Amino acid sequence: MTTVFHRLWPALKTSLVIIIAGWSPGVYSESEVTDVRFWYGPDKTRLVLELTSAATYRVFSLENPERVVIDIDQGRLDQGVELANNAGGLVANIRSGRPEPGIFRIVLDVRGKLGIHAFLLNPSGAYPHRLVVDLLPGENGGEAHSAQLDLREEDYLVVIDPGHGGEDPGAIGGSGAYEKDVALGIARRLKRIINWDGRMRAILTRADDYYVSLRRRVEFSMERNADLFLSVHADAAQRKSAEGASVYILSTDGASSEMGKWLAQRENAADLAGGVDIGQQDPSLQKTLLDMGLDWKIRESYDLGLALLGSLEQVGGLHSRTVGRAGFAVLKAVDIPAVLIETGFMTNPAEEQALQQELTQERIAGAIYRGLSAYCDEDERCPPRTRNENIYVVAPGDSLALIAARLGVSVADLKRENPNRARALQIGQKLKVPL
Ligand SMILES: [Zn+2]
Structure with missing residues (x-):
């Protein structure tokens, strides 16, 4: 034949x-x-x-x-x-x-x-x-290769999860900006800040514009024995005037507000837009933790949420001063303290513009880092601060404007505090942080 x-x-x-x-x-x-x-x-x-x-x-x-x-x-x-x-x-x-x-x-x-x-x-x-x-x-799909950071067992590992990506734009602003791009921009900056400081280590669940299923985001964090999980998003509301940042943690018994409920429904639907083959889904994402672990996780997530609200308030308005609670799928399945940060509203024209700006993103990432660091001080699993808080060490790609945004201070104050600085910034150069 x-x-x-x-x-x-x-x-x-x-x-x-x-x-x-x-x-x-x-x-x-x-x-x-x-x-x-x-x-x-x-x-x-x-x-x-x-x-x-x-x-x-x-x-x-x-x-x-x-x-x-x-x-x-x-x-x-x-x-x-x-x-x-x-x-x-x-x-x-x-x-x-x-x-x-x-x-x-x-x-x-x-x-x-x-x-x-x-x-x-x-x-x-x-x-x-x-x-x-x-x-x-590879013929069978091969193993997922992800950009590897040299991780050690003792590292305090923060997983930063930029929401949405690829097919799933997330919320879309009135002039067409995408939540997925804002989330990725802030997440990348936050990662750089964390790894440059060296007290903690950070990795991203997605490093570019492609979709990662909610299940894969969770697995990614579990496989690496992460210590904290931060999902970064930007909000949407019917009312264009809604503004400011909010922080959510997992609720096990319903949402703390109508807004939270609606938000969790929207975020949980990401897989539909992002393109996940429902037939291939594993029910393990639905798993619930043992009560004891869950209590610990929710208590710690709440403390982390409060610390983040405190630091975000210093650089911009808050939408809500309390830590919101809702049933987010991506927060449910991780067994570590986990929060979802809505960094602002894509549906608010002024915030939509601002959230796309380099300096706004840097300001938010810097604030998230300070909140994280404050929480870390209280977490016995976290190593002590490695640097004098009053000194800033210039990182690759820095400018005075970026440094000021990251530190949440004005350029004028930064200049005043460092009158004798060299004209051009040098990597590793030390600057005094204005108080
Ligand atoms: Zn989102």
């Missing part, structure tokens, strides 16, 4: 490795691909096709050279969609074609053997039907 096959099909040098197919009712209606997006994460490349209806599709790989092929029955590409500009990560080149009438095909030239996971998402929020194709390095 094999010989006959080869003689009949001499041109077929490739072999079919994997086929994933999906279909849905209403099979024969035409489906238009209205947008194609790529997200390049550290452990996968995600391709998202927006569709006007649920389509029947096949995804398979071909060898020599390595390709991934996506066929959509009765599919066609909207005229405005540019495919070629999207290549990157594991994808070297993108083409589309029509191998036979009624089938729209996308071919990805990829770098090496890849694992494939594909699934359809039903419309959610502003999103229409979506076909998600995840490409994973």
